[in-house]
Amino acid sequence: MNDPIPIDLNDEGRLVDPPIIDFLYLEPALHAYVAEFVPDPQISSERTEAVYIPQDGDDGRHIKELVEELGHLLRASSPVGRIFHKGSGNFGFYLRDNSLIELHDFPSPTVTQEIYDVLQVISNFVQFAFLEEKKSQQPSARP
Amino acid sequence: MAEAVPTDKLLRAVRDRETLWRIPATGMEICRAMKHEPIDFDSLDRDELASHTDDRNGSKFLSRWTLRRLVLWSVEQSEVIDPRTGRPWRFPPGAKSRVKVRLAEPVGYVRGELVHTITMVARGRYIHAYPDED
Numbered sequence: 001m002n003d004p005i006p007i008d009l010n011d012e013g014r015l016v017d018p019p020i021i022d023f024l025y026l027e028p029a030l031h032a033y034v035a036e037f038v039p040d041p042q043i044s045s046e047r048t049e050a051v052y053i054p055q056d057g058d059d060g061r062h063i064k065e066l067v068e069e070l071g072h073l074l075r076a077s078s079p080v081g082r083i084f085h086k087g088s089g090n091f092g093f094y095l096r097d098n099s100l101i102e103l104h105d106f107p108s109p110t111v112t113q114e115i116y117d118v119l120q121v122i123s124n125f126v127q128f129a130f131l132e133e134k135k136s137q138q139p140s141a142r143p
Numbered sequence: 144m145a146e147a148v149p150t151d152k153l154l155r156a157v158r159d160r161e162t163l164w165r166i167p168a169t170g171m172e173i174c175r176a177m178k179h180e181p182i183d184f185d186s187l188d189r190d191e192l193a194s195h196t197d198d199r200n201g202s203k204f205l206s207r208w209t210l211r212r213l214v215l216w217s218v219e220q221s222e223v224i225d226p227r228t229g230r231p232w233r234f235p236p237g238a239k240s241r242v243k244v245r246l247a248e249p250v251g252y253v254r255g256e257l258v259h260t261i262t263m264v265a266r267g268r269y270i271h272a273y274p275d276e277d
Binding site: 016017018020023025027029030034036038041046047048050052082084085086087088089092094100 | 158160177178198200202241262267269273275
């Protein structure tokens, strides 16, 4: 990291606000989607949180559908394997053929907005799953 | 182990969020997160620095934290016993862990403030680290 990355001062990154999906992939050894996200500050004071979503449950199937929708919008040559936040308003998508699509390079502003919308749905969904998991781990209140 | 970790030149060829180094003993993989890498801090005024190191853009390491240094540090931290499991971080199953380490030296910027803390997180098989609030 000796060479600082040049920065684009015109890129204000206003399109994304927490929750922001930071990293999402299907982990075969766990049979689960591993989802890391930048939480809404009202939900957590940590800079990142994570949740594992079982692949075969309803939530896992929903994530699968959303990831497939992204692949369709991206006109991907193979299924989307990993999604990650590159900072600001940019996201990266590794396809299973190992190619990389960056949202900033995507030509259509209309489709780009649709992709942001799907990413926002995923982010909210993942944060909700995290909250549900947290709630289930708390001891139940006595009557 | 240190001799086996590639040079910074080789590590800089790794793509964003791909594996910098796989820890043979544990199966965990340290991945690159370019959004936390150094930027040209000197070119920014105070507001710009705060904006470029916020939650949207990611906290940033100082340039003395080279990729190789970060890999070696992360390997060392991953070998520390996790008090919840009584063993170092391993994969599988279900590693989901976080460690915060405060160092004597500044490590980077968070929301425009110089910080001394690095948070390292394990998500699935991947480990990554970022400067965090003290």
